[in-house]
Amino acid sequence: xxxxxxxxxxxxxxxxxxxxxxxxxxxxxxxxxxxxxxxxxxxxxxxxxxxxxxxxxxxxxxxxxxxxxxxxxxxxxxxxxxxxxxxxxxxxxxxxxxxxxxxxxxxxxxxxxxxxxxxxxxxxxxxxxxxxxxxxxxxxxxxxxxxxxxxxxxxxxxxxxxxxxxxxxxxxxxxxxxxxxxxxxxxxxxxxxxxxxx
Amino acid sequence: xxxxxxxxxxxxxxxxxxxxxxxxxxxxxxxxxxxxxxxxxxxxxxxxxxxxxxxxxxxxxxxxxxxxxxxxxxxxxxxxxxxxxxxxxxxxxxxxxxxxxxxxxxxxxxxxxxxxxxxxxxxxxxxxxxxxxxxxxxxxxxxxxxxxxxxxxxxxxxxxxxxxxxxxxxxxxxxxxxxxxxxxxxxxxxxxxxxxxxxxxxxxxxxxxxxxxxxxxxxxxxxxxxxxxxxxxxxxxxxxxxxxxxxxxxxxxxxxxxxxxxxxxxxxxxxxxxxxxxxxxxxxxxxxxxxxxxxxxxxxxxxxxxxxxxxxxxxxxxxxxxxxxxxxxxxxxxxxxxxxxxxxxxxxxxxxxxxxxxxxxxxxxxxxxxxxxxxxxxxxxxxxxxxxxxxxxxxxxxxxxxxxxxxxxxxxxxxxxxxxxxxxxxxxxxxxxxxxxxxxxxxxxxxxxxxxxxxxxxxxxxxxxxxxxxxxxxxxxxxxxxxxxxxxxxxxxxxxxxxxxxxxxxxxxxxxxxxxxxxxxxxxxxxxxxxxxxxxxxxxxxxxxxxxxxxxxxxxxxxxxxxxxxxxxxxxxxxxxxxxxxxxxxxxxxxxxxxxxxxxxxxxxxxxxxxxxxxxxxxxxxxxxx
Ligand code: SF4
Ligand code: SF4
Numbered sequence: 001x002x003x004x005x006x007x008x009x010x011x012x013x014x015x016x017x018x019x020x021x022x023x024x025x026x027x028x029x030x031x032x033x034x035x036x037x038x039x040x041x042x043x044x045x046x047x048x049x050x051x052x053x054x055x056x057x058x059x060x061x062x063x064x065x066x067x068x069x070x071x072x073x074x075x076x077x078x079x080x081x082x083x084x085x086x087x088x089x090x091x092x093x094x095x096x097x098x099x100x101x102x103x104x105x106x107x108x109x110x111x112x113x114x115x116x117x118x119x120x121x122x123x124x125x126x127x128x129x130x131x132x133x134x135x136x137x138x139x140x141x142x143x144x145x146x147x148x149x150x151x152x153x154x155x156x157x158x159x160x161x162x163x164x165x166x167x168x169x170x171x172x173x174x175x176x177x178x179x180x181x182x183x184x185x186x187x188x189x190x191x192x193x194x195x196x197x198x
Numbered sequence: 199x200x201x202x203x204x205x206x207x208x209x210x211x212x213x214x215x216x217x218x219x220x221x222x223x224x225x226x227x228x229x230x231x232x233x234x235x236x237x238x239x240x241x242x243x244x245x246x247x248x249x250x251x252x253x254x255x256x257x258x259x260x261x262x263x264x265x266x267x268x269x270x271x272x273x274x275x276x277x278x279x280x281x282x283x284x285x286x287x288x289x290x291x292x293x294x295x296x297x298x299x300x301x302x303x304x305x306x307x308x309x310x311x312x313x314x315x316x317x318x319x320x321x322x323x324x325x326x327x328x329x330x331x332x333x334x335x336x337x338x339x340x341x342x343x344x345x346x347x348x349x350x351x352x353x354x355x356x357x358x359x360x361x362x363x364x365x366x367x368x369x370x371x372x373x374x375x376x377x378x379x380x381x382x383x384x385x386x387x388x389x390x391x392x393x394x395x396x397x398x399x400x401x402x403x404x405x406x407x408x409x410x411x412x413x414x415x416x417x418x419x420x421x422x423x424x425x426x427x428x429x430x431x432x433x434x435x436x437x438x439x440x441x442x443x444x445x446x447x448x449x450x451x452x453x454x455x456x457x458x459x460x461x462x463x464x465x466x467x468x469x470x471x472x473x474x475x476x477x478x479x480x481x482x483x484x485x486x487x488x489x490x491x492x493x494x495x496x497x498x499x500x501x502x503x504x505x506x507x508x509x510x511x512x513x514x515x516x517x518x519x520x521x522x523x524x525x526x527x528x529x530x531x532x533x534x535x536x537x538x539x540x541x542x543x544x545x546x547x548x549x550x551x552x553x554x555x556x557x558x559x560x561x562x563x564x565x566x567x568x569x570x571x572x573x574x575x576x577x578x579x580x581x582x583x584x585x586x587x588x589x590x591x592x593x594x595x596x597x598x599x600x601x602x603x604x605x606x607x608x609x610x611x612x613x614x615x616x617x618x619x620x621x622x623x624x625x626x627x628x629x630x631x632x633x634x635x636x637x638x639x640x641x642x643x644x645x646x647x648x649x650x651x652x653x654x655x656x657x658x659x660x661x662x663x664x665x666x667x668x669x670x671x672x673x674x675x676x677x678x679x680x681x682x683x684x685x686x687x688x689x690x691x692x693x694x695x696x697x698x699x700x701x702x703x704x705x706x707x708x709x710x711x712x713x714x715x716x717x718x719x720x721x722x723x724x725x726x727x728x729x730x731x732x733x734x735x736x737x738x739x740x741x742x743x744x745x746x747x748x749x750x751x752x753x754x755x756x757x758x759x760x761x762x763x764x765x766x767x768x769x770x771x772x773x774x775x776x777x778x779x780x781x782x783x784x785x786x787x788x789x790x791x792x793x794x795x796x797x798x799x800x801x802x803x804x805x806x807x808x809x810x811x812x813x814x815x816x817x818x819x820x821x822x823x824x
Contacts, residue, residue, distance in 0.1 A: 012567065021379065025199060025214045028381050035345070036379040038216070041239035041322030042677065045602060046780055047567030059345070059460075060453030061378055064535045066555040077565070083558045102780035105771065106609045107563040116560065124556045143795055173199060 003033075003056025004161045005063045006154070009082045010074025011099045012044035015147035018174065019072070020051045022151065026162050026170035027055045037061035046102060048078060055161045071125075072154055074133075074147070075099050076117045083124060092125045093153040093194060095146065097134035129153060129194045136189045145179070145186035152190025156198065164191070205251045209386045217376045218243035220346035221285065221313060221369075224353025226255055228309070229388035230283045232275035233259045234268035236649060237678035238287030239322035240376040241315035245285070246679055249690045257390045261681050261690040264620070264649040265290035266297055269312065273301045276310040276366075277403060278394030281357055285313035287322075288329045289619065293650070295332065298366075302336040303405045303413035305364040308394060309357035313369045315376045318450075318497045318532035322373075322677075324600070324617065326530065328499040333368050333475040337417055339424055340368045340475035341433070342449040346380045352472070354385065355433070363420050372497060374450040374532065425476035433472035434481050441465030443546070444489035446482065446502060448474055451495045454535045458542065461535075466542075477505045486510070486517050493545055494521035497532055520545045566608050571781040572798025574743035575603045575670050577717040579611045580777055580806065582639055582668065585727035594637045595630050599623035599651075601643035602677045602745075603670050610778050613641065621650025624658060624667060631663040637731065638665035644700060645675035645683040652703065658736050659708040666730045667738045671700055672745040680747060704738050711737035718743055720805040746798050755799030758814045762790045766811035773803045773812065 006023070010016050020036045027034040037052045037060075052061045066087045073079030073094040086092065100111055112120075121128045131153065137146035148171070155164050168184065175183055199213060204223050207213055215223065221244050225233060233252070235245040245261060252259035258275075262268035265286045272282035286294065291314050298312070314332065317323040333340035341356055343349040349371060356367040401409050428434065438459060447455045448471040459466060469485045471478065486492065486509065494503040503521040510517050520526040520541075527533070527541040569576045586594055598604055598614040599622065607614035616626055623640040630638045642651050647669055655667070675681040682688050682695075689695035704712050711733045715723040723741070730737035767790055773782050774790060781796035782803060792803075792812070804812045 011565065021199070021214065024379055028212060028214050034214070034381065037374060038377045038379060039321065040243070040377050042605075043321065043567050045567040045570065045605060045677075046565075048565050059456040060374075060450070060535065062374070062454065062457075062534045064539070077562060080558055080560055080562060083556050086556060100780075100783050101563050101565040102568040102778055103566070103609055104563055105774050105778075105784065109561040109563040111563055112560050120558055120560055 003054040003058045004070075004159070005068045006053040006055070006070045006072065007063055007068040007082055007085045008051040008053070008072040008074070009078040010049055011078065012046050012049045014049070014074045015144065016049055016051050016074060019147045019151050020053055022167065022170045022174050023154075023162060024053065025173060026166040029170065030162070030166055032161065033057050035059075035061040048081065050082070069159065070154060070157055072150055074150060076114060077111060080112065080117055080120055083121070086125050088124065088126060090125045091157045092121055092128040093150060093157065094121070094128060094130045095133035095150060096130050097132055129197045131190065131193050133190065136193070137186050140186035140189055141182035142179070145183045148183040148186040149190035152187040153194040156191050156194035158198070201247055201250055202254070204247060205255050207384045209384055211384045212381050213384065214379060215346050215382045216243055216379050217343070217346045217349045217371055219247055220350040220382050221353060222247045222251065223382065223384060224350040225283045226387050227350070227385045228354050228357040229281050229390045231257055231280035231308070231390035231392065231394070232272060233257060233283040234262045234271045235285050236262055236265045236268055236290055237675050237681040238290050239678055240317055240371075240373040241285050241287050241313065242678040242681070243376075244313070245681060245690070249681070249692065252691050255390070256392065259690050261683065263684060265294040269294040269297050269301070272310060273297065273306070275394065276306040276308045277304070278307065278396040280308040280391055280394040282308060282310050283313070285315070288314055288316040288327055289323060289325065291329055291332055293620065298332065299336050300405055301366055302338045302417060303410055304403045305413075306360060306366055307364065309360035310366040311353060311356045311360060311369055312366055313371065316370060316372045316498070318372050324619065326498050328501065329368070329370055330474065330501050331499070337421055338365050338368060339473070340370060342370045342472055342474050343375050344449055344452045344472070345375065345378060347382050348472070349375065350382055350385070359424070363424060365417075365420060370449065372450050372532070421476055428473040428476050428478040429480040431473040431478065434478050435470055436485060437468040437470065439467050439488075441467065442490045443467070444469065444485055444492040445495055446471060446485070446492055446506060447495040448472065448502065449497060451497050451533050454533055454538045455495050458535050458538045464542070471502065474502070477502070479505070479509050482506055482509050483513060486515055489517070491518045491520065491545065493526060493541060494519065495527065495533065495538060495541070498530060500529075567605060568608060568780055569602060569605050570746045570798070571779050571796045572746045572800035573602070574672055574717045574741065574745070574800075575606065576611070576777065576779065577720065577800065577802045578668060578670060578723070578741045579606050579613050580802070581717065581720060581723040582613065582727050583611075585724045585731055586637070586639070588724070589728060589731055591637050591731060594639055595634070597623045597626045597630065597638065597640040599642040599646045601646055603641055603643055606641070610776055620646055621654060624651050624654035627665045627667065628654065628658050628661060628663045631665045639668065639731070640665060641668050641670055643676070644669065644671040644673065644685050647700060648684050652707065655704065655707050655709070662735070664735055666727075667736065669700060669704070669738065669740045671740055671742045674745050674748055676745040676747065680745070701740055704740070709736055709738045711735065712740070714740045714742055716743055717741045718800050718802060720802060755801070755814070757817050758799060759794055759817055760792050760797055760799060760801075760804065761813055761815055762792060763811045763813055764789060766809050768809055768811070770808060772806060772808055777803055777806055779803060
């Protein structure tokens with residue numbers, strides 16, 4: 001089996017590592033080989049963070065450029081920065097809520113419009129599913145459940161190798177018990193939204 | 199997964215572990231009794247996990263004051279017959295190296311493993327030095343891991359090797375191995391001895407010239423014997439025996455090689471070197487016999503490449519060696535599958551580039567990491583700069599140090615002019631204050647001050663240097679994830695511990711000007727900085743406020759939120775351009791806004807707004823402001 005490649009990008013502090021651990025453990029418990037490459041350290045302070053993941057037989061978690069099956073972009077600018085990882089068969093699940101770089105006012109380049117970002121992504125990927133995951137998380141009960149909205153979105157992607165049941169089981173294993181109801185709600189919202197866009 | 203499963207997991211259980219977590223399990227399966235470190239990315243999580251598990255596991259763990267002390271604590275435990283484990287980032291080994299060189303001579307009794315986590319491409323470091331040289335410098339065995347399972351398994355092997363030959367063993371990982379998460383099958387735990395006994399033997403443990411000469415001879419003899427082991431070790435296997443091209447690789451690079459080889463079904467022979475020092479010359483020689491050309495794939499320096507060339511030279515073989523030295527592969531930075539593919543293409547003279555990749559035509563703003571919203575360092579930086587401005591001092595040098603506050607390098611702060619290593623802020627300030635007439639203001643964090651800041655401070659006083667030293671005391675080792683240090687009332691195992699006072703230490707070093715500020719009080723702090731800048735000797739300002747990420751500290755302003763009053767705000771942009779707190783942004787319609795979720799209510803923006811347009815509002819019961 002060709003391994004399934006997931007590239008997760010966003011900003012330090014968005015819960016990206018947690019999300020990949022939940023997916024990875026779900027894969028492991030299904031008996032699938034899985035490797036994840038994480039970024040820890042300095043970039044976690046509000047810098048660009050990406051996690052790469054391969055489900056299926058492989059040695060390294062690093063994905064060759066143009067080889068990601070799925071991009072989970074927690075932030076729109078970082079979605080564009082991940083463009084080199086995609087091909088015309090890739091799916092993109094994107095959070096539309098921007099986080100502006102802290103020194104944007106001193107930056108040479110401005111933050112692109114959401115519409116520009118979306119058309120750029122759409123012109124290269126098979127399908128882009130964009131949602132305001134921040135708002136959906138708030139509605140589910142807490143902004144910190146945003147990563148579970150994104151995970152729900154991933155679960156809706158055709159070809160995604162993990163089923164909902166095993167992901168939910170893995171959420172129980174990896175999230176504090178009292179946060180489960182909100183996180184489950186967030187997960188379902190993300191899933192429903194992306195299903196409706198297929 | 200609950201972190202405790204690293205301890206409670208049974209033999210044959212499978213856990214999804216980070217390379218660093220696997221190292222902890224490896225230590226527990228090896229009966230390690232004493233473990234020490236100074237936190238440093240990419241090795242930090244080993245200590246974080248040990249600090250949670252040590253008590254239950256019945257082992258001793260400490261965050262030592264620096265890597266040299268960490269290595270010394272471990273060496274003594276080992277000399278007393280216990281198994282010891284010390285681990286650090288690559289540059290930490292520089293700090294520990296003085297004692298490391300000697301422990302190779304004195305030898306160990308209980309097994310001793312030194313894990314070095316190298317950082318190719320410098321994700322979190324000041325350099326990407328290749329610590330495989332340390333095995334050569336000290337002349338001790340080196341193992342290189344490629345994935346979490348190997349990290350765990352090699353820990354066990356390293357202890358066996360260490361105890362058999364009574365030598366410390368280096369286990370090298372890189373960032374991509376330390377921070378790679380994979381499925382790890384557990385082995386059996388081994389109980390640790392609780393106490394050892396040191397049997398005196400000065401001929402063995404005290405390297406003075408007469409004894410050291412004998413020790414060195416013994417070391418060389420042992421390493422000859424270990425060389426036989428590495429040559430015949432199953433840790434250096436050959437894969438995929440096809441064709442007449444060979445690849446020799448190790449560590450993380452091995453993973454990329456195998457992915458590329460398997461994905462493209464390439465007819466090449468791969469020799470994986472895990473037991474990499476003493477270098478398995480004989481194994482390489484046998485491998486070379488069956489191939490015509492070899493590509494050496496290693497991170498970061500061309501170490502194996504040169505060793506292989508030495509084999510070719512020694513045996514006058516007619517083989518071509520490709521790698522970094524002939525430009526087939528890049529000389530620096532970490533590798534990835536794309537780089538390997540290109541290198542193989544170059545070597546075979548064919549275009550092997552990956553699928554055509556998409557490049558965006560959009561010009562994107564960068565996203566450098568930055569201090570957290572409400573970070574007390576940001577306030578201190580703002581105040582120092584204002585104080586200097588008020589005094590018309592405009593030729594300042596800002597030596598800085600290693601920690602979150604190094605992020606002060608970015609605009610608008612630009613308070614990082616010179617950095618060498620841990621503690622260098624103070625030592626280099628001594629130099630700048632002697633070499634120039636410029637005003638020197640240097641910054642060091644609390645943990646870094648303990649690590650390497652005290653001897654240079656004494657040097658500064660004794661040699662009558664004049665500069666301002668700002669100790670940014672946020673009561674934690676923030677950058678690496680919040681480990682304790684000697685300035686806190688708790689130790690690495692979570693037990694109560696004596697708390698050392700930084701102001702007392704500074705005064706005891708003979709500094710006359712010692713002031714403590716709360717950096718969130720802008721006017722008062724600026725005033726103190728002005729006094730410090732005008733003082734005619736060394737002045738130390740200790741800026742005390744806890745890191746915003748410390749969860750247990752009572753945070754201010756639970757019932758307030760901050761808002762910009764549009765009718766008062768003149769869009770002067772002082773808050774966005776001079777303070778640049780990430781929680782403050784300019785909205786699409788040009789208005790200054792505060793992101794309520796990001797804001798930590800430190801109130802610094804309220805104090806610095808020249809129009810007094812930022813106001814704190816009380817949150818009433820319905821959640822609305824009033
Ligand atoms: S982690 Fe603490 S010290 Fe580091 S930037 Fe954030 S608030 Fe500042
Ligand atoms: S109070 Fe102002 S400076 Fe402090 S975190 Fe909030 S927005 Fe940033």
